[in-house]
Amino acid sequence: MMQLAAREEPLLNVDNLVVEYGLGNKTVHAVSGVSLQVARGETLGLVGESGCGKSTLGRAVLQLRRAKSGRVLFDGEDLTAMEGEALRQMRRRVQLIFQDPIASLNPRRRIGDIVAEPLVIAGVKDAVERKRRVHDVLSAVGLDPDLVANRLPHEFSGGQCQRICIARALVLNPEFVVCDEPVSALDVSIRAQILNLLEAMKARFGLTLLFIAHDLAVVKAVSDRVAVMYLGRLCEVGPSEQLFARPAHPYTSLLLQAIPVPDPDVRPAESVATGEPPSPIAPPSGCRFRTRCPRADQRCSAEIPELRGVAPGQFVACHHPLA
C-alpha cells in the first residue's frame, strides 16, 4: 500500500519484505511482511523495541542480508533481483551508518584511509582526487582534515568516531543513507551535536534517510514521518507530529507513555506495559502485540491486522485502533 501523498516520489519502496534467520532447526521471524516507502528528500524514522527487526530491515534494504521474499525498489529498480556489478554500482548510491562508531572503524588504519576506502572500492583511481574528496568530506563533518587524516581511531572520542563514520558514508555522495542507531551509544551532549550534523548533511547533500532508533524523542527530532515496528511487523506509520499527538496503535501509545520525561511535574505513568515481548521464533498468532495489548480480543488472535489508513498519511495495523 502506498503510504505517501500523490505528489511525493518514493525513492525507496519496500514491498512485503520477509527476512528470516535460521537458528539450529528453528526460524527467527525477524521481519515478516513489512511494506513502507521513503520519499526523495525525506527522513523516515523507524522505532521499536530491541529485537523487533529494525537493523534486519535496514540491512535487507541495502542487500547486506538477502530477503526471503518481497521486493526493495530503489529509484524504481528492484535491488533484490540485482547481483554482481549492477548491485555494486547501486551500492554507491546507498550507505549505512552504524550504532557503535568505535567498533565500526578498523583500529589499525589511519582516518584518511578509512574515509577513502569506499572511493577505492568504487574504483576512483586518481589518488589526488581521492585525497581532495576525503579532505572535503572531513571538513563537512566538522573535523580538521590536516589534524585527523593521519591519526588512528583510538585517538578519538565516541562522538568524533561517529563524525568519521558519517564522513565515510558520505564520501561517495550517496542519495540514500540508513542510519542504524547513530546516536544511541553517545552522551546527551554529543548526541545533540551529531543529530544536528546529520540534519546539516542531509540538507547539504540532498540526502534521503532511514533513521533507526529506539528513542522516540530522538527520532522525532529528525524525522518527517515515523514507522513503528513490533516483533517483525509494522504497527503504524504516519507524519511525526500527528503520530506522536494521536497514536492509533496501542503499542505506539504504550511506547509514548513509557518515555521518561525530563520534567518533574510530569509524573511517570504507572508502567502499563504488561510483560515483555514474546520470542520471534514463535511469534503469537494473529496480531503479534496481542499478548501485551490491553485491547486484545478473540479476533486479535485469529486474524492478522492489515495496515489501513486512519487519517491523512497515517496507517495502522490494528483491529481496534485508538480513536
Place this chain on the structure above:
Amino acid sequence: MSTPLLTIEDIAVELPTPRGNLRAVDHVDLSLQAGRTLGIVGESGCGKTMLSRAILQLLPKKAKLSGRVMFDGEDLVRLAPERLRRLRARELAVVFQDPMTSLNPVLTIGTQLMETIQEHLELDASAARKRSIDLLAAVGIPAPEQRLGQYPHQCSGGMRQRIAIAIALSCEPRLLIADEPTTALDVTIQAQILDLLAREQRRRHMAMIIITHDLGVVAGRADEVAVMYAGRVVERAPTQALFKRMHMPYTEALLAAIPKLDTAPHTPLPAISGRPPDPTRPLKGCSFAPRCRYAAGRCHEAKPELKSAEISGHLYACLHPIRMTEGIGA
C-alpha cells in the same frame, strides 16, 4: 531534620594510569536520609560509578581514596574488613547496569537467591526457598517457582535485571545503589524496572541512589538530584528546584540538549560544543569553562566552590550563576 543515613565527606578517588594520575572523583560531599532517593546524573566518565564504588568500598585495588563515608555513624573507609563485609552483606546493596555483573552464569537463579538469603538471614533451606519465591514474585516475575531452576541466560535482559534486584533486596538493605539500572533496557521495560525500584524503596523505607545519564529518569523519581561534571558535583538541589531554577550553566545546557517530544521535527538542538576535559591534566578555573556560553575572564582562573543558593539544600558551583532572581527563566 533527622540525621542522614549516609554522609559522604570530601571523597576523592585517583587512579594511576600510564598518562598520569586520573582524578575520577574530585572532592565530593553528599548526604542522604532513610526513605529518600538521590539521583546522580552526568555524562559518561564524569565519575558516577567510581563515586558509588567509593561509597561501597569496591574500588579497583590501585585506586587512591581519601575522605569519609559515614554510614549510620560508622566511617566505611576505615572500617575493619570483617565488619565491612557484614555491613555490605546486610545493609548495603547495589544493582549494576549489566545484571550479569551480579549474576553467576553457571548457577541457577534459585541457588543464587537462596545462597544469598541464607548467608545473610540465617534461614533454613525451605524457608529460604519460600522467601526466594516471594521475592521473585515481588519483583514481577511470572511463575517464580519455575524460574528457580533456570539459568540467567535463559532469561531476557529485563528478567535478569529483576532477578538482580531481587538478590539485592533479599537482605533487606537500608541503602540501595542502582548504577544505570535501566540503561541497557527498552523503554517499556525501563519503566517497569523504575516503578519496581520506587515501590520497593517506599515499602522498605530504604535510602536509594539512582545513577543515570538520563535526566528524564531522575525527574519523576528522585527527591534530590546531584549533577556531576569532571569528577565533581557542580549542582545539587531538590528535584523541582534543579529542573526549574538551576543555577549552573552546565545543568541548563544538559537539559537543553535533550530532544523533547513536544518539539517540532527538524528543530536544531542546542548542543554543547566540545567535550569534557581530560581528567589526567591539571585544571585551572572552572572545568566547564571551555564549553560554557556564559564563561567570562575569571572562569578560566578561579575554581568555583559549591555555594548555597536561596533554597535550602540547593548548591551550585558557578561564578556567574543563571536564574538567580525570582521570575527569570521561570
